[in-house]
Amino acid sequence: MGALMWPQILSGVAIGSMYGLIAVGFQITYAVSNTMNFSQGAFVMVGAVLCYSFNITWGLPVWLAVPLTLLICAALGVAVERWVVRPFARNGSNAWLLSTIALGIIAENLAMVTFGKEVRGYPSPLAEAPISVLGFGVFPLELLIPVVGLLVAIALRVLFTQTLMGKKFQAVSENPETAQIVGVSVRRLVALSFGLSTVMAGLAGMLIAPITNVSATMGTLLGLKAFAAAIIGGLGNPWGVMVAGVGYGVVESLAAGLFGGSYREIVGFAVVIGVLALRPNGLFGRAQIEKV
Amino acid sequence: MAFIPQRRTIRRRVFIQGLAGLGSAIALAQLTSCTGSEPSAVDSAPESDASAVADATGEPVKLGLVAAITGPSALSGESITRGLEVAIDEINANGGVMGGRPLELVIRDDESTPAKGVAAARELIEQEDVAVVFGGLDSPVSLAMLEVIHELETPYMGVWAAATGITRNDYEPNYAFRVSANDNIVDNFLMRYANQEKNASKVGLVLINNPWGESNQKGFEEWASEYSVEIVGIEKFNDADTDISAQLTRLKDAGAETLLLVANAAPGAQMMKSLTRLDWDVPVVSHWGISGGRFPELAGQEAADKVTFVQTYSFYGDQSPAGQQVLSALDEKYGLAGPEDILAPVGTANSYDAMHLVALALTQAGSTDGPTLREAFYNLPTYEGLIKTYNQPFTPEDQDALGEDDYILVQWEGDKIVPVVP
Numbered sequence: 259m260g261a262l263m264w265p266q267i268l269s270g271v272a273i274g275s276m277y278g279l280i281a282v283g284f285q286i287t288y289a290v291s292n293t294m295n296f297s298q299g300a301f302v303m304v305g306a307v308l309c310y311s312f313n314i315t316w317g318l319p320v321w322l323a324v325p326l327t328l329l330i331c332a333a334l335g336v337a338v339e340r341w342v343v344r345p346f347a348r349n350g351s352n353a354w355l356l357s358t359i360a361l362g363i364i365a366e367n368l369a370m371v372t373f374g375k376e377v378r379g380y381p382s383p384l385a386e387a388p389i390s391v392l393g394f395g396v397f398p399l400e401l402l403i404p405v406v407g408l409l410v411a412i413a414l415r416v417l418f419t420q421t422l423m424g425k426k427f428q429a430v431s432e433n434p435e436t437a438q439i440v441g442v443s444v445r446r447l448v449a450l451s452f453g454l455s456t457v458m459a460g461l462a463g464m465l466i467a468p469i470t471n472v473s474a475t476m477g478t479l480l481g482l483k484a485f486a487a488a489i490i491g492g493l494g495n496p497w498g499v500m501v502a503g504v505g506y507g508v509v510e511s512l513a514a515g516l517f518g519g520s521y522r523e524i525v526g527f528a529v530v531i532g533v534l535a536l537r538p539n540g541l542f543g544r545a546q547i548e549k550v
Numbered sequence: 551m552a553f554i555p556q557r558r559t560i561r562r563r564v565f566i567q568g569l570a571g572l573g574s575a576i577a578l579a580q581l582t583s584c585t586g587s588e589p590s591a592v593d594s595a596p597e598s599d600a601s602a603v604a605d606a607t608g609e610p611v612k613l614g615l616v617a618a619i620t621g622p623s624a625l626s627g628e629s630i631t632r633g634l635e636v637a638i639d640e641i642n643a644n645g646g647v648m649g650g651r652p653l654e655l656v657i658r659d660d661e662s663t664p665a666k667g668v669a670a671a672r673e674l675i676e677q678e679d680v681a682v683v684f685g686g687l688d689s690p691v692s693l694a695m696l697e698v699i700h701e702l703e704t705p706y707m708g709v710w711a712a713a714t715g716i717t718r719n720d721y722e723p724n725y726a727f728r729v730s731a732n733d734n735i736v737d738n739f740l741m742r743y744a745n746q747e748k749n750a751s752k753v754g755l756v757l758i759n760n761p762w763g764e765s766n767q768k769g770f771e772e773w774a775s776e777y778s779v780e781i782v783g784i785e786k787f788n789d790a791d792t793d794i795s796a797q798l799t800r801l802k803d804a805g806a807e808t809l810l811l812v813a814n815a816a817p818g819a820q821m822m823k824s825l826t827r828l829d830w831d832v833p834v835v836s837h838w839g840i841s842g843g844r845f846p847e848l849a850g851q852e853a854a855d856k857v858t859f860v861q862t863y864s865f866y867g868d869q870s871p872a873g874q875q876v877l878s879a880l881d882e883k884y885g886l887a888g889p890e891d892i893l894a895p896v897g898t899a900n901s902y903d904a905m906h907l908v909a910l911a912l913t914q915a916g917s918t919d920g921p922t923l924r925e926a927f928y929n930l931p932t933y934e935g936l937i938k939t940y941n942q943p944f945t946p947e948d949q950d951a952l953g954e955d956d957y958i959l960v961q962w963e964g965d966k967i968v969p970v971v972p
Contacts, residue, residue: 265827269793375620375661377816379848386850388827395795395827469792471816471848473622479790515796519787520759 265394266515267508272400272469274507275407276302278500279462280484281491282414283455285499287339288488289431290451293347293354295338297362298459299481304365305331305460306467306476307373310380327464328457335456336449343452362481369474382468403465404504410458411500418496427451483510486530492540502541506530606646610654611918613908614674616667616695617686617710618842619659622789622816626687626842629894630709631657633901634684636879641905647912653905656680662687664694671695675702681918682707682908684901687814687842689713689733689762699725703920705927707908709900712736712837713765717949725920727927727944729904729937729951730896731838733762736860737769738776739957740835743858744808745777748833752782754806756798756821758813758839759786766812766837782806789817795824802830811836811857815843822853835859842894846965854962861960862952863899863937864969865889872936876902890966900952903935907943907951 280302284294295301305327312323342361346353384402388395418424429437430447438444463477470476483506491502506526513525533541615634619627634655642652656678660667667688674680675698683699685692685708692711699706700721708716708728717728744750755770757763763786774781782804785797798821801809809825811818811834818840825832836859846854865877866889880886880898892898910933912918915926927949933940943951959970 263796265793265799266796269795273792370620374624375622376624377622377843377848379819379844379850388829395829397827470790471819511793514791514794518785518797519791519794522788522791 263512263515264392265396266511268391268394268396269400270508270511271504272403272507273466273511274487274504275404275500276462276466276480276503277484277487277506278503279407279410279458279465280480281488281499281503282411282496283458284485284488285491285493285496286414286458287448287451287455288493290427291339291343291347291448293343294358295335295343295452295455296355296358296481296485297338297365298455298484299477299479300362300365301331301334301456301459301477302463302466302480303369303474303477304334304456305463306380306472307369307463307474308460309464310378310467310472311373314378314380324464328460331456331460332453335453338456339449339452344448362478366474366478373472373474375474377471377473380467380472385468397469399465399468406461406465407500407504410461411496414496483526486527490530490533490540492537492542494540494542498540498542606642606650606652608646608649608651610652611647611912612654612656612678612680613682613684613905614671614678614680615655615657615684615686616660616670616674616691617657617684618662618688618691619657621661623662623687623814623842625815625844625894626710626897627659629892629897630684630686630901631655632880632884633709633876633898634905636876636883636898637902637905637909639879639883640875641909647909648916648918649913653909660686660688660691662691664688664690667691668694668698672698672702675699675704679918680704681912681920681923684709684904685711685716687711687839687897689716689765690760692716693761696721696726703924705908705911705920705924707904709904710842710897711762713762714769715761715765723921723924724946724949725924727949727951729907729943730900731860731862731952731957732950733765733837734769734772735950735954736837736957737766738773739860739954740810740837741770741773741777741779743959744810744833744835745779748808748835750779750806750808750833752780752805753808753810754782754798754801754804755784756794756801756809756811756813757784757786758817759788762839763812770810787813787817787821789814791817792820793824793827794821795827798824798828798830802828802832806832808833808835812839813837814839815841815845816848819845819848819850819853822849822857826850826853831856833858838896841896841967844965846962851962851964858959858961858970860957861896861967862956862958863896864958864960864967865892865895865899866966866968870936872934876936890964893965895967899936903933903937903940903951906933906935907940 280298283298288294308327309323312318342357343354384399385397388397426442429442430444434444487503487506488499491499509529510522510526514522617627617630638653646652658670671683682705687710689711706726708730710730712731712733714734717726744753783801787794809832834857836857838860886892910930911926915923927944938956960967961970
C-alpha cells in the first residue's frame with residue numbers, strides 16, 4: 259500500500275505545483291494592493307487556449323508561442339487592474355471581488371464562442387511516453403512542472419529581496435502611503451503585480467494543458483483550489499502559498515488513490531475547512547504577515 | 551491623485567466573500583452558459599427538389615432534440631442532428647406525415663447537464679409544442695428528463711443514452727422509447743465478449759462516477775455469473791480526474807485479465823493514459839461513450855487502438871439500399887464523402903431509424919396528441935430501416951427497438967470506427 263502511493267504523491271506534487279503557481283498570483287496582488295484577481299482560474303484557461311491556438315491551430319513553434327502567450331497574459335493582467343479592479347478599489351469598495359469574478363465568467367464564455375466547447379488534446383512529447391521513476395510510470399512533464407514551480411518561486415524570492423524593484427514591492431506592501439511619499443509609484447507597482455499574477459496563471463495553464471487537456475472550463479476548479487491554497491498558505495509569503503498548493507495537490511491525489519475518485523474533492527476541501535478552523539490565518543500566516 | 555490601497559483589515563471577510571463569490575461564479579457560469587449559448591437552431595422545413603411524391607406543405611409538426619450540442623461530447627450532438635435531418639428531408643420529400651404535414655426539428659443544447667436538459671425538455675413541450683422529444687448521449691440527462699416527459703405526456707425517443715432505467719422505468723404508462731443500446735443488454739454483450747473472445751475469467755470494472763456508471767455496474771454484476779466471470783474490482787472515477795493509476799493498480803493486483811470501461815471520451819482517454827503510466831497491456835472492452843468525442847486525439851492513437859467497443863451500426867462494408875441512401879444524403883447535405891468522415895456514427899444511424907419510426911407513429915396516430923401517439927408506437931407497420939428491418943419494434947413490455955443481435959463490436963483505426971475483424 260505504501261509503495262502504491264508513490265505515483266499518487268508524484269502526480270499530486272505536479273498538480274499541486276500548479277495550484278501553488280496560481281495561488282502565488284493571488285498572493286502577490288494581495289500583498290501589494292489588498293486586492294485579488296478572482297479571474298485567475300480563467301487566465302489559466304486563457305494561457306492554455308492561447309498557447310494551443312498559436313502552437314497547434316496556427317502552427318507557430320513552441321519557443322514563439324510560449325513567450326507570446328505570456329506577453330498577452332501580462333498585458334491582460336495590467337488591463338484587468340486598470341479597468342476592472344482600480345475603479346472600485348480606489349473608492350474603498352470591495353466590488354472588485356464581484357467584478358473580477360464576472361470577468362472570469364465572461365472570459366470563459368468568450369472562449370466557448372471562439373475556441374469552442376469541445377475538449378481538445380494538447381499533444382506534447384513530454385506527456386506521451388511515461389518514464390520510470392522508482393518503478394512507476396510518470397510523464398516527464400509531471401517532473402518538469404514542480405521544477406518550474408520551484409524556479410518561479412526562487413525567481414520571485416530573488417526579485418523581492420535582491421532588486422530595487424523588490425524593495426519597492428516590499429515597501430508598498432508594508433505601507434503604501436509611506437512608499438508613495440518616498441517616491442515609489444504605487445500605481446505602477448500594483449499594475450505590475452496584476453501582470454505578474456496573470457503570467458503565473460497563464461504559465462500554469464500552458465504547463466498543465468497536455469495533462470488535463472484544453473477546454474473553456476478547465477480553469478474554474480483550478481482557480482478555486484488555488485484560492486484555497488493561497489488562504490491555507492496564509493497569503494503571507496510566496497513560499498508558504500507554494501507549499502500549501504503542493505500540499506493540497508498531494509492530499510487530494512492521495513484521497514483519490516486511497517478511497518477512489520469520488521473522494522478527491524470531499525477530502526481536499528474538508529482539509530481546507532479543518533486547517534482554517536485550527537489556524538484562521540493560514541498555516542504560515544501569522545509570523546510573516548507583513549512581508550512579501 | 552494617486553491610487554493608495556487600503557490597509558489590510560479584511561482577511562477573513564475577504565476569504566468568505568471570495569469563497570462565496572467563486573462558488574456562485576461556478577453556479578452562474580452554468581446558468582449563463584445555458585442562456586448564453588445559441589438558444590436554438592431551428593431548421594425551417596428543408597427545401598427539396600419537387601420530384602417524386604408531393605412535398606409536404608401543411609402546417610409543420612415540430613419535433614424536439616435535447617442533446618449535447620457543445621461540450622466534451624459535442625460530436626454526439628452533431629452526429630444525432632445529421633441523422634435526424636437526413637431522415638426528415640426524406641420524409642418531407644415524400645409527403646411528410648399525417649397527410650402532408652412536414653416535420654421540423656427544434657434543437658436545444660443540454661451541455662451534458664441534467665438540469666439544463668430538464669429545462670429544455672419542458673420548454674420544448676410547453677413553448678414549442680413539440681410532439682416528441684429526442685434525447686442525446688448523456689444518460690444522466692435523459693434519466694432526469696423522464697419526470698417532465700411523463701408529467702407532460704409527451705413521448706421521448708432515445709437515440710444514444712443507454713441507461714437501462716430510461717426505458718425500463720417505473721412510469722405507467724411508459725412514454726420512453728428508444729432506438730439505441732440498453733445498458734443491461736450491452737453489459738451482457740460485453741461480458742460475453744470479454745469471456746469468450748478475450749478469454750478473461752477475471753475482469754475489473756472501470757466506471758464513470760455517475761448514474762450511467764451505476765446502471766452498468768448493476769448490469770455487469772448481473773451478467774458476470776452467467777459466464778462464470780469474477781469481477782475482481784470495481785473502480786470509479788470522475789470527469790476531471792487526470793490520474794487514476796492507483797485505482798487501476800488495485801485492479802491489476804487483484805488479477806484483472808480484461809477491463810470493462812464505461813465512460814465518455816475525455817475521462818475514458820484519461821483512463822487509457824493511466825494504463826500507459828502503469829505500462830499495463832490489458833485488453834479494454836468498452837461501452838460506447840468513448841465514441842462521442844475525440845477519443846483517439848485525447849488518449850493517443852496507440853492507446854486508442856487497444857480498445858474494443860460496442861456500436862449499433864457501421865457504415866463500413868457492404869451497405870443495404872438504406873445504407874447507400876443515407877451515405878449519399880450525408881455526402882450531399884454535409885459533404886461527408888464516406889464512412890471515414892462520419893464521426894460518432896451510432897448517433898447518425900440510430901437517429902435516422904428513430905426519426906422514421908416516429909414519422910410512422912405520427913401518421914399511424916393521425917395526431918400529435920401525446921397519449922394517442924404513445925399508443926401508436928405499439929402498432930407500427932414494418933419498416934425497413936438502416937440498422938435492421940423493424941417488425942413491431944415496440945411493445946409495452948419492451949420499449950427498446952434494438953436488441954443484442956443488433957449490436958456490433960468495433961475498434962478505432964485513426965479516428966475512424968471500423969468493425970472488429972474476428
